Amino acid sequence: MQHIQSALEVRLKDTSSATLQAVLRFCYTAECHLTPDNVLPICALAEHFEVKALHSACVQFIEHNISVSSCCTMLEMAAQYNMEALRKVCWDMVLEHFDDACIHEGFVRFRYETLTALLESNELGTVSEFNVFLAAMRWVDADESREHFLDEVLGLVRFPTMDYEELGLVGKHPTAAGAAILKELLLEAFMYLSSTPEESAILMHSMQPASQARFQPRTLPESSSWASLDLAGEICSFTMADDAMSVSPAGPLGEIVPQDHLK
Numbered sequence: 001m002q003h004i005q006s007a008l009e010v011r012l013k014d015t016s017s018a019t020l021q022a023v024l025r026f027c028y029t030a031e032c033h034l035t036p037d038n039v040l041p042i043c044a045l046a047e048h049f050e051v052k053a054l055h056s057a058c059v060q061f062i063e064h065n066i067s068v069s070s071c072c073t074m075l076e077m078a079a080q081y082n083m084e085a086l087r088k089v090c091w092d093m094v095l096e097h098f099d100d101a102c103i104h105e106g107f108v109r110f111r112y113e114t115l116t117a118l119l120e121s122n123e124l125g126t127v128s129e130f131n132v133f134l135a136a137m138r139w140v141d142a143d144e145s146r147e148h149f150l151d152e153v154l155g156l157v158r159f160p161t162m163d164y165e166e167l168g169l170v171g172k173h174p175t176a177a178g179a180a181i182l183k184e185l186l187l188e189a190f191m192y193l194s195s196t197p198e199e200s201a202i203l204m205h206s207m208q209p210a211s212q213a214r215f216q217p218r219t220l221p222e223s224s225s226w227a228s229l230d231l232a233g234e235i236c237s238f239t240m241a242d243d244a245m246s247v248s249p250a251g252p253l254g255e256i257v258p259q260d261h262l263k
Contacts, residue, residue: 015041019045023045023054026046027051032057039058040062040078043058047083068101069104072090072094072102073109075110095125098126098132099125102138107139108138108139108142109142115153119156119157122216128162133157147178151179154181154182155214159185159186160214164190167190171186188203192215
């Protein structure tokens with residue numbers, strides 16, 4: 001009789017050993033220490049294996065910790081782990097609080113696709129397009145390999161909605177000054193600002209639809225309900241210990257208690 005292998009090997013892509021150990025430990029001991037650094041990969045793996053109590057605990061931990069300072073980082077991680085509900089929450093927060101969110105480190109770590117999607121949005125929550133320009137230049141400056149994106153990024157900034165003083169500062173910016181497209185964009189903006197309404201309309205109609213967006217002021221997004229995620233499954237109650245928590249069993253759902261309460 002052919003020997004039947006008693007053990008099956010399961011391969012998990014994009015899962016660290018620490019994440020797998022954390023989920024397995026929860027399955028055997030009903031304990032798992034969550035931090036801002038490990039919660040998203042643990043949440044994704046718990047969802048994959050349908051460990052509902054752990055997944056619910058992760059979701060609540062994320063809800064408790066998501067903020068303007070962390071939403072950029074959370075946005076990219078949610079996209080990485082295909083957590084669409086969380087990605088939407090983070091996206092709305094970045095849009096609504098762009099001026100505050102863009103000053104944090106997570107912003108300059110955005111992928112090119114994330115940055116351009118934000119710059120294309122009509123609902124970017126900013127008091128000034130000049131702030132958008134400065135944020136975009138910070139993103140370019142954060143990695144020298146991004147220099148070849150400079151023209152594309154500048155093309156998404158709505159220079160015609162700036163005033164003359166801001167446009168003058170744009171022309172002096174050391175990063176932007178190296179872009180071949182900058183002179184053309186500034187000339188376009190100055191022509192628009194100095195033209196009559198009739199001349200402005202003619203200028204806009206002479207352009208491709210994609211370019212016409214540069215002339216439209218952004219509208220502040222409506223206040224979003226980002227404080228609550230709409231997710232199915234069980235809900236665990238918990239108390240926090242600084243920015244970390246641990247899960248321990250309490251009935252069918254589990255209870256989250258401070259780490260120092262556990263041995």
